[in-house]
Amino acid sequence: MKKLLPFVIVLFLFACAKKETPIEKSISEYVKTNFKDPASYERISIEVLDTVTVAKKIKVYESKGISHEQFDNEPKDKFLYYTVSHKYRANNSFGAKEVYSDIVSMDKDFKITGSHSVDK
Known part of the structure; x- marks a missing residue:
C-alpha cells in the first residue's frame, strides 16, 4: 500500500494538469x-x-479606400x-512586475507572425 500511494498521487497530479491549447503552447x-x-x-x-479571411480583409481595405x-x-x-x-x-527591464496587453497574429499552424502592444 505504501508503494501504491506515491503512484496514485503522481497519477492524480497528471490528471489535474491542464493541457495547453496550440495557441497557448x-x-x-x-x-x-x-x-x-x-x-x-x-x-x-x-x-x-x-479569424481573418480574404473576405474580411477586403472589407477592411475597402473601408480605408485601399486597393485590394x-x-x-x-x-x-x-x-x-x-x-x-x-x-x-x-x-x-528594471525587474519590476508590469501588466502587458498584446495583440498577436498567428498563421494556420499557430506560428506567431506578428505582435504589437496595446496602449494602456
Whole structure:
C-alpha cells in the first residue's frame, strides 16, 4: 500500500494538469525564446479575437479606400490569420512586475507572425 500511494498521487497530479491549447503552447514557446526574463512571465488571459479571411480583409481595405487587387483571385473564405489577445505579467527591464496587453497574429499552424502592444 505504501508503494501504491506515491503512484496514485503522481497519477492524480497528471490528471489535474491542464493541457495547453496550440495557441497557448505557441505563446509559451515565444516567451521562452524571446523574453529577457521568461521565468517572471505569468499568463493572465489568452483570447482569440478573430479569424481573418480574404473576405474580411477586403472589407477592411475597402473601408480605408485601399486597393485590394492582390486578393481578387483568392477564394473569399480563404483563411489568412488569427488575431489573439494576450494579457500577462512580466518583469520589465528594471525587474519590476508590469501588466502587458498584446495583440498577436498567428498563421494556420499557430506560428506567431506578428505582435504589437496595446496602449494602456
